[in-house]
Amino acid sequence: MENLISIFVKSIFVDNMIFAYFLGMCSYLAVSKTVKTSTGLGLAVIFVLGITVPANYLIDKYLLSPGALSWVSPLLGALDLSFLSFIMFIAVIASIVQLVEMVIEKFSPALYNSLGIFLPLIAVNCAILGGSLFMQEAEYTNIGEATVFGLGSGVGWFLAIVGIAAIREKLKYSNVPAPLRGLGITFIVTGLMGIAFMTFMGIKL
Amino acid sequence: MILLLSNLVVILSAILVFLAVVSILVGVLLFAKKKLTPQGEVTLTINDDKEIVVEPGSTILQPLVTMACFYHRPVVAAVHAECVNAKFLRVAALFWPPRSTSLRAVSKPKTGV
Numbered sequence A: 001m002e003n004l005i006s007i008f009v010k011s012i013f014v015d016n017m018i019f020a021y022f023l024g025m026c027s028y029l030a031v032s033k034t035v036k037t038s039t040g041l042g043l044a045v046i047f048v049l050g051i052t053v054p055a056n057y058l059i060d061k062y063l064l065s066p067g068a069l070s071w072v073s074p075l076l077g078a079l080d081l082s083f084l085s086f087i088m089f090i091a092v093i094a095s096i097v098q099l100v101e102m103v104i105e106k107f108s109p110a111l112y113n114s115l116g117i118f119l120p121l122i123a124v125n126c127a128i129l130g131g132s133l134f135m136q137e138a139e140y141t142n143i144g145e146a147t148v149f150g151l152g153s154g155v156g157w158f159l160a161i162v163g164i165a166a167i168r169e170k171l172k173y174s175n176v177p178a179p180l181r182g183l184g185i186t187f188i189v190t191g192l193m194g195i196a197f198m199t200f201m202g203i204k205l
Numbered sequence B: 001m002i003l004l005l006s007n008l009v010v011i012l013s014a015i016l017v018f019l020a021v022v023s024i025l026v027g028v029l030l031f032a033k034k035k036l037t038p039q040g041e042v043t044l045t046i047n048d049d050k051e052i053v054v055e056p057g058s059t060i061l062q063p064l065v066t067m068a069c070f071y072h073r074p075v076v077a078a079v080h081a082e083c084v085n086a087k088f089l090r091v092a093a094l095f096w097p098p099r100s101t102s103l104r105a106v107s108k109p110k111t112g113v
Helices: A002-014 A025-030 A035-064 A074-078 A082-107 A109-118 A120-124 A126-138 A143-171 A183-202 B002-036 B061-066 B073-079
Strands: B042-046 B050-054 B088-090
Touching: A002 A143, A002 A183, A025 A120, A025 A143, A025 A183, A035 A082, A035 A109, A035 A120, A035 A126, A035 A143, A035 B002, A082 A109, A082 A120, A082 A126, A082 B002, A109 A120, A120 A126, A126 A143, A143 A183, B050 B061
Parallel strands: B042 B088
Antiparallel strands: B042 B050
């Protein structure tokens, strides 16, 4: 249990997808104009990461990693299909995103309209593929750890996008120098938030 | 020969694994599509006299434009609402001023002079 909490806190604060690795910046910058929309996208990313990371964990453990196919036949024990990781992970991510799109369109058409093109673009959000690849690299021992890592990464991304959206909403009323208005000041604020998040790196978990 | 055989095993198993996983994903997506997206056709009835049969899932404006039904600007703005799940919709009751009524007649009558 302690291990799971450690993975969760670490993936949110220490290994934050946005502030530590700068992954998923495209939709982070484009959909962070209002807190409401960014909350919706953040929740969708948590959902997608929470499903794709454990799904990809199972695929990696039982199909792709060296010796994974030995459960089918001992003769296949020597096979290493890890070269298929990228294409398999992306296929799973694309399917789950399609599923999420259908669910959101059915139950929240308003959110579906406000997310617009960025909802299908979650499929190519590098934070999602990054989550699966980091999971593969970390060699988690069970699916629980992988799920907690996926959810934690999603929550970290959610925190980042909601934080920047809240700041941008307030920035509308600030006297920002003309050349920095818009994306310029957003990049600077993101950098400052990244520096602030670096303070968590000292935590020993 | 042994090298060739082992490569063949790797290639064949990679193809099989890939096909199996993709088939499962496609199956899940088709099942979800069947359960989540509206099926069949939608009938739009305009002013009780004109019926259009359209595919569900797009905005209500789309079939109206396709059928060359042109409206006053405020009506078009109102029609922009989504109509995903409606099976039967009375456009007349919801948005459309009666055909014989012009916009000026619908707007508030001027008082005074």
